[in-house]
Structure formats: C-alpha cells, structure tokens
Amino acid sequence: MTTATRDGFPGFGPDAPLELGDLVASEAESIVGRLADGTMPALAATLAKVGNCAHPVRLVGSSETVDTRTGEITTFRSVDEPMGRLFKPCGNRREEVCPSCSRIYARDTFELVSTGLHGGKGVPATVQTNPLLFVTLTAPSFGAVHSARDGKQPCHPRSRTGVCPHGRRLTCWAHHDIDDPDVGAPLCPDCYDVESAVVWQWHAPELWRRFTIALRRQLAAELGVTERDLKHHARLEYAKVAEFQARGLVHFHGLVRIDGPDGPGSPAPITASALERGVRDAVTAVQYAAMPVDDGDVERILRFGSQTDVRVVRDGAAAGDQITAEQVAAYLAKYSTKSAGVDPRRPAPHLERIIDSCRALATRALAGCPFGCDERVNDRRARLCGECCQNTYALLGRWALMLGFRGHFSSKSRRYSVTLGALRRARRRFQRYAADSRHRDEVLDVRELEDRLMADEEETTLVIANWAFEGSGWPRAGDKALADAAASRAREYEKWRADRRHARIHRA
Ligand SMILES: [Zn+2]
Ligand SMILES: [Zn+2]
Ligand SMILES: [Zn+2]
Ligand SMILES: [Zn+2]
Structure with a gap:
C-alpha cells in the first residue's frame, strides 16, 4: 500500500x-498502557x-x-x-537536554543575529551599511594535540626525529577524521600543560571582556577622541558565541559591528578595514595576569591564541567576499545550542583529564582552610567559609563538567539588535x-x-x-x-x- x-x-x-x-x-x-486506557x-x-x-x-x-x-x-x-x-x-x-526547545532557541538566535545584519523588528534597514566583521578568537596552545586536517593531511608530520623529554616522538602520520576520538588529545599527555589550559578557560570570559574594552580604546585612538567621548562618535556592538573545540577549550566567534553615534543604522565614522586593524591590535594587546592557584603555583599571563581570524562580512554597502551574512547567522545559531563536548556516556580521556584537573585545582586552592572548605569544595551545594568564597578558584570544581568554562555560550551587546x-x-x-x-x-x-x-x-x-x-x-x-x-x-x-x-x- x-x-x-x-x-x-x-x-x-x-x-x-x-x-x-x-x-x-x-x-x-507505558505506551501500550496509554493506548489501552x-x-x-x-x-x-x-x-x-x-x-x-x-x-x-x-x-x-x-x-x-x-x-x-x-x-x-x-x-x-x-x-x-x-x-x-x-x-x-x-x-x-x-540540544542534548531538549532537542525541541533548543531548536526554538537556535531559531531565535538566528533571528536575533540576522536582524542585526539586515534590520527588521525595529532595527533600521540601514544597519546593512554599517561595517561588520566576523571574528574568531582562539585559546593559545598548551601542547601539541592530534588534529583532523580535513582528513587530507597527516596529523603531525615531522620528519626530524623530535623526541620530547618523556621519550615520546611528537609525530603522527594518521589522517584523522573529525569524529576520531583521538582528535584533540595531546600527543604527549605529560608535555601537555592541562593546568594552564584550565586556568585559561576559567578566565576566558574576562579575556573577552578585556578584548571589548581594548577594542573601544583602539577605536577612540583611530578617531582621535577620548574613550569617554567615543559614544558621541561611534558605537561598538557585537553578538558572540563560545564553541568548544576538540581539545576541550573554547573559541569565541563574534560578529562585530560599528554604528554611528545614533545607534544601529546611523552612518559609521570608520571603515571595515580600520575596524579590522583595531580588532587585530586589540587581540594582541589583551592580557590578564591570573593569580597562582596556591603557594606552589605561579602567576600566569593569559592571552588569546595566535590564530585570530578576522573576516570582513560587509564594508559599507559592499559585501565582503569571504563570507556571507547568512552563513554567519546560521553558524552562530547552530553553535548557540551546543555545550561542552563532554558526552557523559563516553567522555574522551583527554576531556576527563580536564574535568579531573578542574576539581584538583579547586581543592588545592582551598587546601588548609581551618573550616575544611577544601574537603567540600567540589560538592555542588557546599557552603564555603567567608574567606574561601573570596578565592577566585573556589568554584572551579563546580564547573568541572563544563571543563571550567563559566561564561555565556551566546551573548550580545545591548544594542546589537532585538533581545531574546x-x-x-x-x-x-x-x-x-x-x-x-x-x-x-x-x-x-x-x-x-x-x-x-x-x-x-x-x-x-x-x-x-x-x-x-x-x-x-x-x-x-x-x-x-x-x-x-x-x-x-x-x-x-x-x-x-x-x-x-x-x-x-x-x-x-
Ligand atoms: Zn524542552
Ligand atoms: Zn594524530
Ligand atoms: Zn612529553
Ligand atoms: Zn574556607
């Protein structure tokens, strides 16, 4: 039939x-029961x-x-x-919690991103002439990891006989597929600085915040005005998502737009290429001194990785040639529903190691508390003493399953477009x-x-x-x-x- x-x-x-x-x-x-009753x-x-x-x-x-x-x-x-x-x-x-509601969220995010691109829903259509970039900020390297290079090139083809201090040859000739569970795992687990990776991830939201401040500073300098006066000349708006990579560290993907002083759609005083220069300089300038976890630890100067990617989506009325506005909106919407790459049913060993490290660092940070906070720190509902509450790393263990990332997965500046x-x-x-x-x-x-x-x-x-x-x-x-x-x-x-x-x- x-x-x-x-x-x-x-x-x-x-x-x-x-x-x-x-x-x-x-x-x-129970299904049979519902049919029966x-x-x-x-x-x-x-x-x-x-x-x-x-x-x-x-x-x-x-x-x-x-x-x-x-x-x-x-x-x-x-x-x-x-x-x-x-x-x-x-x-x-x-997505893994509720496939259906996450799709509504993704659709709303798509609307939110695209009204910031094309206007509509109260955002003027002239927003289409405001310079717009698609920016990717990455985490730095904490050691060589297996990578999928489109499955076309070998993972780490080194002909020189490089041997690490642990006697491992840091070469891998495999052509990894993107779904290969080895992808993202360190070539030598002992060389990989997992603690610094965790500390970087813990402070990543602060790095993003500092990036937006540094960018405003660059724009003020470009326009020859003070940072305080910048809002009378130009407004910086963005929408961003955080995306976990195979190695368990986040990338930030952001749409960065420059509006004139009257908000979305008012003529911008600078071009997309000047904005691009500003972004590159801001990324290089941003750093954050993360305090040591305990007395045995060192201060770390955190920065973004060197693989900053900046693409011009639009320069005035002209479209950039590398990426379309639709691609960007679809991309951001897709990633807004993803979370940590930890599949609780089969966590990859290198991600489990990050989880363990989050917990271990939190315990170390509070070790020696006279009230025994260090014993309870990884307990989800534990109450910590006043002093331990002040410790930057006190809650790191509670974010272990998020691999130490406590930021928002998608966020935007207030006047980017409509709100969710x-x-x-x-x-x-x-x-x-x-x-x-x-x-x-x-x-x-x-x-x-x-x-x-x-x-x-x-x-x-x-x-x-x-x-x-x-x-x-x-x-x-x-x-x-x-x-x-x-x-x-x-x-x-x-x-x-x-x-x-x-x-x-x-x-x-
Ligand atoms: Zn639901
Ligand atoms: Zn490999
Ligand atoms: Zn090694
Ligand atoms: Zn305490």
Whole structure:
C-alpha cells in the first residue's frame, strides 16, 4: 500500500510509524498502557502544545486574563486541559537536554543575529551599511594535540626525529577524521600543560571582556577622541558565541559591528578595514595576569591564541567576499545550542583529564582552610567559609563538567539588535492574538502585525494567575520516548523541506 504524504515527505503519512528507537520495557509498557486506557490522544494533544518538549514543566491551578480596555475576563484552568495539567516547554538551550526547545532557541538566535545584519523588528534597514566583521578568537596552545586536517593531511608530520623529554616522538602520520576520538588529545599527555589550559578557560570570559574594552580604546585612538567621548562618535556592538573545540577549550566567534553615534543604522565614522586593524591590535594587546592557584603555583599571563581570524562580512554597502551574512547567522545559531563536548556516556580521556584537573585545582586552592572548605569544595551545594568564597578558584570544581568554562555560550551587546526576551514576548503575544481572533471568530488582523508584536508598549491585558509547580518531565516512562521521536520526525521534515528548497534554487 502506498501512503499519501504531505508534500510527498517520506514517512510523514498517517500510516508511517514513529521510530521509537530502543525502548526499555517500562517505556514500551507505558505506551501500550496509554493506548489501552485511551489517554494517547490527550498525550498527543499535549505534545503538540509544547512542541514535543522532552522535559516540560507541569503546573496546576488557574489564571484569569482581564482585558483592561474591555473588562472582559477569560478563565483558564489546568483541570480543563487534555491531561489535567498545564504543560509548559522547558525552554532549555542545550540540544542534548531538549532537542525541541533548543531548536526554538537556535531559531531565535538566528533571528536575533540576522536582524542585526539586515534590520527588521525595529532595527533600521540601514544597519546593512554599517561595517561588520566576523571574528574568531582562539585559546593559545598548551601542547601539541592530534588534529583532523580535513582528513587530507597527516596529523603531525615531522620528519626530524623530535623526541620530547618523556621519550615520546611528537609525530603522527594518521589522517584523522573529525569524529576520531583521538582528535584533540595531546600527543604527549605529560608535555601537555592541562593546568594552564584550565586556568585559561576559567578566565576566558574576562579575556573577552578585556578584548571589548581594548577594542573601544583602539577605536577612540583611530578617531582621535577620548574613550569617554567615543559614544558621541561611534558605537561598538557585537553578538558572540563560545564553541568548544576538540581539545576541550573554547573559541569565541563574534560578529562585530560599528554604528554611528545614533545607534544601529546611523552612518559609521570608520571603515571595515580600520575596524579590522583595531580588532587585530586589540587581540594582541589583551592580557590578564591570573593569580597562582596556591603557594606552589605561579602567576600566569593569559592571552588569546595566535590564530585570530578576522573576516570582513560587509564594508559599507559592499559585501565582503569571504563570507556571507547568512552563513554567519546560521553558524552562530547552530553553535548557540551546543555545550561542552563532554558526552557523559563516553567522555574522551583527554576531556576527563580536564574535568579531573578542574576539581584538583579547586581543592588545592582551598587546601588548609581551618573550616575544611577544601574537603567540600567540589560538592555542588557546599557552603564555603567567608574567606574561601573570596578565592577566585573556589568554584572551579563546580564547573568541572563544563571543563571550567563559566561564561555565556551566546551573548550580545545591548544594542546589537532585538533581545531574546522581546522575541519570546512577541511569540506569546502572537498566540494571544490568534486565540483572541479564534475566540471572536474573526480573521487575525495582520496589518502592522510585526510592529504590534515587537512593540515595547504597556500590556493591555492583566493576568491574575494562581499556579503551583507540580514537577517537571512527562508523567509516564514512554511519554518522553514519544516526545523525542516526534521531535526528531519534525526535524527530519524541516530538513527535507530545506533540502527541497535548496534543490529548487539550484535547478532555477
Ligand atoms: Zn524542552
Ligand atoms: Zn594524530
Ligand atoms: Zn612529553
Ligand atoms: Zn574556607
């Protein structure tokens, strides 16, 4: 039998089964249970409402929405919901935690980045003429590691018989694939300075902060004004993400834009090439003296690595030739949902060593505390004494699974473009407008809809809510398996649609 499918998507038809992967017995039983007790439609309706979130939040109670213009009151009660509870998506950014919510986050990040590139949602379209760079700042080398060079070149081809003090030859002729678990691992674990790598990562957010300060200083010098007066001449805006590399250290990828004094879209007083010079000089100038971990340790002067990459995305109205604005937005959105490359099910040994080192350094930093803080420091909820709280490295152990990176994975300067908050508010408003027009049996008025959604105005509705948090996650074991399967099906469908669009463009 052939299945009728929406737009011909294979596996999207009503008869196409969801691929549930390997179910454990309790999951299979609970799915059969839902089919047997007739609660499957309620689950399906709820899954659709939360967009197949893997760990929704469960709320019980009610709310009353008052339209302050008309005085109309709408009551909403969780007992009237299909599963008798109000389910809310978890909203987690991380792909491995919630595939579905992380996609919404990625989409919002894409919107946020691209409105800063093209304008829209309140950002003027003239922002397209402001000089724009794509900058990558790396960590320095702490020792040679195995690397995948597009699988085309050997990893470390050294013909000279270089032998390290530990008697290891620092050569590797393998053509590593990017998924090779050896990639990122040191050629000689004893030569690799894992402690300095951890200390660098711990202070990496501070290095980024200092970079933005140094860049403002460079721009002021370029314009011949004081740093304080810079804002009357130019504004520096950026959006950045942190991305873990195979060796377990972060890269910062940032879009750096120069606006005139009146914000996004006002004419910039300098060119992209002057901005590029400023970025390169700022990266070289930035340093941070990290204090020793303990008396047996040394002070480290931290810097960015030498492999700074600066590409011109746009210089005035002209596009840079190396990278397109769309590529950049897609790239940043993709990395905004990635986190540490530590897969808890199979952590690569060199990443485990970084985790151990984070914990060991934290313990060393507090060793000898009369209140025994060093014994409890790696405990997630431990309370430290006043003195130990002041220690820079006190919390390093708690960030061990993030390999010592405590910064934001994606962040932006205030006036880069819209905020994630504004995008979320717009989505909520849209749902309310849509529900309203359904309620009134009217067609949704789309005139200036975007302006109304993005408006920073007072809300004209008042919500009186009385909600209690019941818990998080799906009630039965098999529910999450269904959520994951449905989310992955939705993902495949989107990809299939994108591929088809792509193919159509190429045929045209
Ligand atoms: Zn979720
Ligand atoms: Zn190698
Ligand atoms: Zn060695
Ligand atoms: Zn203490």
